[in-house]
Amino acid sequence: MVEKKESGFVRWIKGLSKRQIRVGFLIYFVVILLFFVFPPLTKVVNKVHPLVWGMPFVMFFTFLAWFLFGIGINVLFEVENIRNDFS
């Protein structure tokens, strides 16, 4: 039986420690979150102009941030799935 060769990306994922992955993603989530919980940063994006696809800029940014949150959790899940490391 021929063993399926793992891609470089999978090998890299498996080579990282659990702590590196968890902390790495946590930093990602916190960076997005800061735009909503740190008022000086909130003020940077809290603007109507420029309109993006007809949306006020803050609305576009909020939807983008929600989307990035969702993507982040899904990618984190996939990474843990590759490593078979869920707890």
Next chain:
Amino acid sequence: MQGVQSWIPLGILFGYFIALEIYLLIAARLRKRTMGEYAVAGRTFPWWMVLFTVLGTWYTGAAFGAMTGAAVYRGFFMIYGATYSLVAIVIYYYMSPKVWIWGKVHNLYSMPDYVGFRYNSKNLATIFAIAGILIGMPWQITGFRMFAYTMYELSYHALPMNIGVYIIPAIVLIYVLAGGMRGVVHADFVNGILSTVIVLGGIAYVVQVIFGGPGALLQQLVAAKPLEWLTIDNPGEFSAVVIACSLGSYCWLEMFNRIFVARSVKDLKMTARAIPIIVVLNGVLMVFLALGCALLPECTASPEAAESAFLTMASRAGGPILLGLFAVIVFTGETSSIDSQLNAYGVVLSKNIVGDNIKGGISERATIQISRIFILVWCIGASYVATLEIPMIFAILIFTYEFLVHLFPGIFFGMFWKRGSALATYCGLAVGIPITVVAMRSPAFGGLLGGYSAGLMGVIPNMIVYIVVSFLRKPTERAEKIFREVDEYEVIES
């Protein structure tokens, strides 16, 4: 609306609840008279069943009214709801595996069970149990009142004002008593599927029919509203609300029961993976609907009109049938929250407050009986109180939430830090709570401090004290052992 048509929404609502009750009494009865079955349904549910139970933490029936109400008066500030639920999901992803593993290995059934186990302190568990129940009670009464108002409006004032306070809790009571947590999870699953379908299809339809679609709605908003209205009007307050709500959601008693019902850690994480997809889709649609209601005079006439705008717009776009379907969403959203609260309160009172404090303990059967009697008595009492005029109810709600967040350091830090101790939790509470009390009472502090609430002002020192006191002592042997258990369980499961 006159004649038969005015009864269509109520007919849809009652038809749905009768069908749901029959299903639950057939499919979701208690299988064994054990605490494992009654409190956490045997820890057997796959992720797609757990999903809507967990989602019920943030999407209550009142949330729909809160979003439209906030949109009318605060504009884009209303996005706090979806934002904090996404933040809370990140917390859930990191904390739920440890909670679940300890729960599985040591037969934990509730949040006070976890606190008592983690800090090896029965007294701390009892304090958290009493605090959790006292803080949650006014919120349940408010939920019952919402049933009354919404049913009264739904019947176009044909039904007596307070009838909803008795009918809907009675429906919930039957399946909670008959099925325990199994009944709750099944009910939330059916409610959640239906709500998601109606929200996704219904809101898109309403926005299309009333405003001509999202693009046209945005053009109308930009033309009709001041530009500031389309931004977050007070970023400081906004950040405080997001932080307090996301941290506070893990201090509700029912949250831990919702975690314990999953059959594995992987199922919990699958839940966390799926929830943002639903939250983002619902959130985007609700933003358009809620902002749109600010353009309609019938939704902006009064604070009450703003809070019932969700139903007003459904009626305007789709007549009594869509109104009935939207009413189902509002009611099931609230019942999905109240059912797991009732179950959690019953479990916590009978086990953590009564059973664990009686010398020699009590049997599992007796614990379940006490739990059921408490739930029954509490429901009758809460229904009666909900019929009274309580002018201070909203002040009480805010007051309780300011204290709820103080449970967070003890719950959360102890989960990740071996040094965390019962002493650190006591010291944190002893410093944090008085600061919150002073901040709430002092005119110099006011209700909000640069946007930060009194609860947050107190919980920050609470956290600092917890960390400092924990640093002073080395982790106990027991703490080392229970943290090792998580790692060992992980190896076995993988």
